[in-house]
Amino acid sequence: MVQYNFKKITVVPTGKDFIDIILSRTQRRTPTQVHKGYAISRLRQFYMRKVKFTQQNFHEKLSAIIDEFPRLDGIHPFYGDLLHVLYNKDHYKLALGQVNTARNLIGKIAKDYVKLLKYGDSLYRCKSLKVAALGRMCTVLKRISPSLAYLEQIRQHMARLPSIDPNTRTILICGYPNVGKSSFINKITRADVDVQPYAFTTKSLFVGHTDYKYLRYQVIDTPGILDRPFEDRNIIEMCSITALAHLRAAVLFFLDVSGSCGYSIAQQAALFHSIKSLFMNKPLIIVCNKTDLQPLDGISEEDKKLVMEMKSEAMKTVMGQGGEATDSGDVLLSMSALTEEGVIAVKNAACERLLNQRVEMKMKSKKLNDCLNRFHVAVPKPRDQKPREPCIPQAVLEAKQAADKEASAKEKRKLEKDLEEENGGAGVYSASLKKNYILANDEWKEDVMPEILDGHNVYDFIDPDILLRLEELEQQESVLQGLEADGDFEMDGAELTAEEQALLTEIRKKKSLLIQQHRIKKSTAESRPTVPRKFDKDRKFTSERMGRQLSSLGIDPTRAIERARSKSRGRKRERSTSRSRSRSRPPNSEVVPGEGFRDADQKWKAIKKARDSNKRNNKNARKGEADRVIPNLKPKHLFAGKRPKGKTARR
Incomplete structure (x- = not known):
């Protein structure tokens, strides 16, 4: 924490x-x-x-x-x-x-x-x-x-300072400005540090977190340090010096072997030697960055010599910690933050070195002795000089051999995931849900299940010869289409007489008119309202027309016409009675029993008085007699004097 x-x-x-x-x-x-x-x-x-x-x-x-x-x-x-x-x-x-x-x-x-x-x-x-x-x-x-x-x-x-825990596992990144420190922390953590191609982009400490072997590590990105006297360093550089001096961390000293940062390898080596006292008792790794621009093997002999001197100094710090002589690959590593080559190797090496150092420190502490003092391992004293090897009973050996044989004989059960990979992967293989059904015959597992709709088996209503019937229907349609094409079903009028031609023209006109009417009805069928009889302007639904149609069919229309007329008269009477019934308020001139008025004059005077009494309310913009308004906007009982405890909502 x-x-x-x-x-x-x-x-x-x-x-x-x-x-x-x-x-x-x-x-x-x-x-x-x-x-x-x-x-x-x-x-x-x-x-x-x-x-x-x-x-x-x-x-x-x-x-x-x-x-x-x-x-x-x-x-x-x-x-x-x-x-x-x-x-x-x-x-x-x-x-x-x-x-x-x-x-x-x-x-x-x-x-x-x-x-x-x-x-x-x-x-x-x-x-x-x-x-x-x-x-x-x-x-x-x-x-x-x-x-x-x-x-x-x-x-x-x-409040803007990073939350750094000085006592947890920490990796500290240091070096000259613009050597790739911020790019490295962005690769191994979620810290979004600004990266720009000029010096001193990072002006304060930035913290990120990474995981290694199920442990959380704190990674700190420090501002760049220049090789100059301690007194001349500014506040930005002193933040890095403070972190190096006081935090127990694995130090990654970044070295730009390409020189694109604006500083030569000699200048970076001089900085390393000037601050190497801050690296004492800390795991140290020299990281040669930007190998995509300049490989480590391609630098000059002088620069190689300087790098080897830095490596030997780093080895001395390791030996000074009491650690064993490590491989030079653990002390000097190369990487490229742009291509991400070697980034994970650098992170893993730093975490491993830091973990080993912390374990060694705990082993040397007094707490370990306190824990060991609580344990006692009983070792029997030898009673003679005969060697006694560990003995395993024969029954146990036989049981183990039998168990091994059973395990080797039993094949590993294939899972659906294995079957899916064998048969083309996800989206290609479809698992069968019926293969584990327990039936008398295994061939029944893949039978088609009947579909039940409204209590009936759908398959009973399917014609098994439907495909043959479909082929016959298609053949009939093709024959009809051929006849229409061959026979020229439309008449051109050349073979007809004048009377037949006039009749044909009238038939065609009537046919087109019927088609138009049908299309209009079809297009407006859903939105067309039902028209009442009284709006039937074309007189299409009259009783006379109904009588003519029934007479043409050989039916006596007299009783039907009388019945229609009696229905229409009854409807009118009902409407008139319903209209009088819905009128619940009597006119002002009528006195209804129970109102308490002597006559119509007394009732009219009472209504007039009620209207006059409402004039004042209307002038004051009140809704009615029950509309109460407090005209004073600051009533004394709400704003004067002391308030009791707890009453603070009014101010």
Whole structure:
């Protein structure tokens, strides 16, 4: 877990906001009404409470600021030095010291004025002492406004610092600017560090996390370091130096063998030798990056000599840790972040070296001896000089041999996944769900299952000779089409007489008219409404027409016509009765029994009075008699005086 979380530090208000917060809290949380007629002891108590309450609020707020900001002497040296590099330890301590001094001064002021208030002889004197006490407290706080603003800036900057756990497994990447450190951390972690082709793109520490052998490793990308005296290094470089000095981590020193970073191998070797004291007691790996531009074997002899010197120094650090002599391949590795060649090998080598070092340190610690002291391994003493080999009973050996034979004889059961791979893979092979059915005959497994619809077997209604019937139907259609093509079914009119030709023209016209009517009806069938009889303008549905049609069919239409006419008259009567029935309110001129009016005149006067009484409501834009409006927007009972505890929703 991360030990230090600077994001939880509360916001530090400015001096003016601080005073507003405290004084408004004093006004809200203490009584506000006092009268001249009160006893002097009550007046003193009233104003003493104000002063004490204000001092307590100042003390709580300032104490929270002092406690939440970390003490540089009490946190991990890495964070202590990092905060010193970023903000200057002296300024930081001075700001917190001024806040602490202000807290003590406010406490003394409150103590002095409470003592004076005990001897206040009037309401005016007590009130003046209270005003003076609060004014002096606010003056003290105004004087530390710059310190509060400085601490707020530090809080914002600390909240942006990466959450680094100094005690976990860590891989630290260092080297000259623009040698490929950020590209490497982007490849092995999810950290999205900005990568640009110029120096000092990375200006602060960036953290990513990677996994190796089911363990989580912390990877830190540091800004580039230049080879110059310690005093001349800027804040960006000092962040890297601080991490190298205080974190127990596996160090990856990146070396750009192509020279595309703008620095030669000699300059990078000089930087390595100048900071090699920071690599002591740490696993060190020299990573030759950008081998896609320049292979390690293709560099000049002088550069090779410098690289070999760096490798020998790295080997010395390994031997200095008390470790065994490792292969040179573990100390000097080559990779290319662009082609990702060797990236995983570098990560695995660093994680393995770091893991081995941590295991060795634990083996050397006292905790291991404490654990070993709890175990006791019983070893029997030899009673004579005869050698006694381990003896396995013959029955056990025979049982093991039999079990091995059974295991070799039993074939491995094929799974559906194996069958799928053998038969073309996913999307090609379809698993059969019927092969595990338990039936009397295995051939029945693939039989077609009957489909049941509405209690009937669908297969019973399928004609087995349907294909033959379909072929016959197609043949008949082809014959008919051939006849139409050969026989020229349409008449051209050349062989007909004048009368037959006129008749043919009329038939064709009638046919086209019927086709048009049918198409219109078909297109508007769904959206066409049912037309009532009274809108039948063309008189297509009259009783006379119905009589003519029935007479042509040889049926007497008299009774049908009478029945239709009687139905239409009955419908009209029903409509009239329903209309009178739906009229529930009588006219104003009629007096209905039960209304309480003597006659129509009395009823009319009552209606007129009701209308006149509503005029005032209408003028005031009220809905009716029950519409109650409070014209005063600030009623006294809601906004005057003190509120009881818990009632804060109205303001």
